[in-house]
Amino acid sequence: MAFVSIVGSRMNPNYGALPPPALPVLAVYDLADSATEGDNLVFEVRRTGGSGGTCSATWVAASDGGSADLTGTVTGTVTLDPGELARQVTVRTVYRTGTQGDREVRITLSAPGGCTIDSARSAASSVKAEVGVTSQSA
Secondary structure (H helix, E strand, C coil), rough: CCCCCCCCCCCCCCEEEECCCCCEEEEEEEECEEEECCCEEEEEEEECCCCCCCCEEEEEECCCCCHHHHCCCCCEEEEEECCCEEEEEEECCCCCCCCCEEEEEEEEEEEEECECCCCCCCCEEEEECCCCCCCCCC
16 A cells, blocks of 8 residues: 655545635624714724735725715725734715705625625615704605
């Protein structure tokens, strides 16, 4: 009987080469269900499935009330360094007068690097109309 040694390769003697290790997965969560218009919404991007290596993704914020609901940075790249499991993304909302009612702001992840993105890909939070402002029903 011959003994075979393979050095530097991941082999399973029963099935051949092992698949490469799974990449970490990024997911985004809202840290508060809502904020009053004019306040910040904070989302958290979390990594699961390992903390080695750098992992990044592009994020984009959008409001169902239109671009006038948001101010400041509405897109960017979130990067988690080796050992880092979470990073926050802050989106600034605008105080608007009138009767626009509550709106939803959604953060969506795309273009991962060194990881994959959870199938949900996005998280949403509500911007509540200022108290005392009349909301219209659709």
